[in-house]
Amino acid sequence: xxxxxxxxxxxxxxxxxxxxxxxxxxxxxxxxxxxxxxxxxxxxxxxxxxxxxxxxxxxxxxxxxxxxxxxxxxxxxxxxxxxxxxxxxxxxxxxxxxxxxxxxxxxxxxxxxxxxxxxxxxxxxxxxxxxxxxxxxxxxxxxxxxxxxxxxxxxxxxxxxxxxxxxxxxxxxxxxxxxxxxxx
Numbered sequence: 001x002x003x004x005x006x007x008x009x010x011x012x013x014x015x016x017x018x019x020x021x022x023x024x025x026x027x028x029x030x031x032x033x034x035x036x037x038x039x040x041x042x043x044x045x046x047x048x049x050x051x052x053x054x055x056x057x058x059x060x061x062x063x064x065x066x067x068x069x070x071x072x073x074x075x076x077x078x079x080x081x082x083x084x085x086x087x088x089x090x091x092x093x094x095x096x097x098x099x100x101x102x103x104x105x106x107x108x109x110x111x112x113x114x115x116x117x118x119x120x121x122x123x124x125x126x127x128x129x130x131x132x133x134x135x136x137x138x139x140x141x142x143x144x145x146x147x148x149x150x151x152x153x154x155x156x157x158x159x160x161x162x163x164x165x166x167x168x169x170x171x172x173x174x175x176x177x178x179x180x181x182x183x184x
Contacts (some may be wrong), residue, residue: 024157025040025128025131025132025138025152025156025157025158026039026040026041026044026156027039027041028040028127028128028131029127030114030115030128031114031115032112032113032114032115033084033099033100033112033113033114033115034096034100035096035115040128040152040156041156043079043081043152044156045077045154046077046078046079046154047073047077047078047079047151047152047153047154047177047180047181048078048079048080048081048151048152049066049069049078049079049080049081049149049150049151049152049168049173049177050081050083050149050150050151050152051066051080051081051082051083051147051148051149051168052083052084052085052117052119052129052143052146052147052148053082053084053085053092053113053146053147054084054085054088054091054092054146054147055084055091055092055094055099055102056091056092056093057088057089057091057145057146057147059145059146059147059164059165060146062147062167062168063082063103063106063109064107065167065168065169066080066082066109066111067080067107067108067109067110067111068168068169069168069169069173069174069177070110070111071110073177073178073181076181077181078177078181079111079112080111080112080168081111081112081113081114082103082109082112082113082114083114083116083117083119083126084096084099084113084114084115084116084117085116085117085118085119085143085146086116087118087119087120088145088146091146092116092146096115096116099113099116100113117129119133119142119143120142120143121133121134121142129143132150132158132161138150138157138158138161139158144164145164146164147164148161148162148163148164149161149162149163149164149166149168149173150162151173151176151177151180153180153183154180154184155183159176159180160176160180162176
């Protein structure tokens with residue numbers, strides 16, 4: 001097959017577009033844990049800490065620190081969002097209703113919870129996680145386990161990624177949250 005200038009230009013544009021970072025992740029369609037349609041646009045102007053969560057994981061205790069920082073910084077504009085995920089060891093097998101009840105009853109979670117999603121690359125990966133971790137995304141590379149964290153600034157742009165072992169109330173995470181809250 002001969003590569004004509006027009007074909008080459010078209011191919012280059014397609015490759016360039018697929019490898020570039022998304023301009024905004026706020027328009028990506030989401031569902032909350034009750035099945036209601038939403039997006040990160042609902043949290044425009046706020047700092048968002050996104051966490052992929054699981055009820056039967058050794059890191060599940062992080063719900064306590066997630067709730068604690070949410071309550072501490074909520075009035076300053078922080079929102080914590082939990083994204084249930086069953087991809088790591090099948091540690092989130094329940095339905096959305098069961099997950100919601102578990103979070104409320106066991107950890108007194110008051111921050112918003114989202115619909116169960118797939119966060120790892122490949123078939124069925126949620127578009128939000130593809131924009132964050134996909135090739136050309138903000139932080140390329142698969143989420144490694146439950147309780148991976150992404151911090152989104154008030155402008156809707158991702159600013160920091162934290163691995164699962166980094167607790168939500170750790171010095172690094174809190175410092176990043178405080179810095180993002182001060183940014184206008």
